[in-house]
């Protein structure tokens with residue numbers, strides 16, 4: 203069940219929000235402690251879904267600062283009025299007294315950390331006579347969530363278990379799958395009653411929280427930070443489009459070694475890996491493919507019967523995007539390819555071009571870096587201004603020149619661009635860079651960073667599911683997300 207937690211400041215806004223929440227969620231929590239002069243009856247009279255009364259004191263992360271007796275009296279009033287559930291803190295439950303037909307949620311909050319004695323606290327809640335237990339604790343590491351899932355698996359009474367904070371987001375998505383009585387979400391961005399809450403729109407549409415079951419396969423992106431990642435939107439849309447029972451999670455990971463070791467128990471089927479873990483994660487793989495060994499960075503993990511295998515689909519995605527527009531067998535073989543840049547992306551793509559038989563020249567602002575990378579790959583190198591002197595068929599920009607906000611910059615003078623050339627730009631923000639616009643005007647065939655980005659995700663999806671990816675749907679998601687940035 204998805205529960206909308208309402209943090210409206212007045213009775214008027216709270217009643218309006220409850221109306222919306224009754225449409226969006228399965229159950230609604232009225233945070234009386236957020237409301238100025240709260241009254242309980244209007245909620246009961248106007249609700250169309252079960253409602254929970256919560257009047258949280260500041261000591262447990264709420265807003266209520268007044269007299270304790272009055273705080274609890276309002277909860278009793280809510281019970282008498284017909285609220286379906288009354289939430290009362292473990293340290294106050296003895297004082298609740300008569301609560302009519304309302305069920306009692308006995309709750310514990312820890313805004314600092316995951317306590318060592320989580321199970322003991324749960325036992326205290328059970329002993330206090332709770333109908334439903336609630337434990338909300340702060341995750342300081344994503345591995346804390348595993349303890350919450352363990353607890354949820356073998357509890358004796360209905361239990362709401364969640365970890366707060368960005369590291370705990372997956373408990374809000376997977377909680378019900380592991381048996382949590384409900385999971386809290388917000389009606390809109392910025393209206394959280396606790397850190398890490400996500401909008402109900404995403405819980406339903408993106409993560410399909412209510413549809414996840416024991417068979418649901420688990421995937422996710424390992425990153426730090428992770429909130430900006432487009433990958434959950436792309437992969438969840440792809441799973442949905444193909445009717446695959448799988449969910450893709452945002453995983454904020456500080457220590458990739460510990461994460462990979464501990465998360466084996468969740469039997470996750472695959473990961474995307476991004477900044478800052480693309481290099482460190484290699485050491486904890488059971489095997490990696492040859493591109494990964496050469497490049498020294500990876501972005502994809504496939505779980506093959508418990509063996510974790512590492513790949514680099516940044517490389518495969520760029521190659522696929524470029525080869526798609528060239529067509530034919532081995533289109534890069536023998537082609538003169540100039541790559542501008544000698545950073546991380548250049549490294550991934552450079553090895554790929556070489557492996558496909560392209561005649562590669564690397565040009566970079568810092569010439570020593572071009573020399574070093576070219577030495578490893580085995581190709582020509584030089585400074586950026588060499589571009590006007592050499593002949594080529596394919597131009598790849600792997601520098602960040604032209605990227606937002608410097609959208610008027612370009613890494614290549616217009617007159618080197620000739621009709622029929624292939625011009626690729628790794629930059630995807632903006633979707634059409636100045637380089638690509640000028641290349642199109644000059645009759646070149648262009649490949650955008652969006653194509654690379656979509657294709658790296660397509661390659662991941664196909665490795666994980668061994669089915670064709672819904673490429674157009676995935677592209678649509680990326681384009682929509684980039685447009686609103």
Ligand code: NAP
Nearest residue numbers: 543544545546547567568600601602605628629651654655
């Ligand atoms: P990186 O490792 O930091 O490398 C940056 C490269 O850009 C270096 O070669 C650097 O040259 C060069 N550069 C930066 N500013 C420059 C300037 N003003 N003039 C000339 N050269 C300049 O970055 P990265 O991770 O490889 O990312 C590079 C670009 O690829 C970014 O725009 C990123 O968004 C994009 N990207 C796209 C995808 C995709 O899927 N489409 C994936 C990954 C990255 P020096 O060595 O001289 O500093």
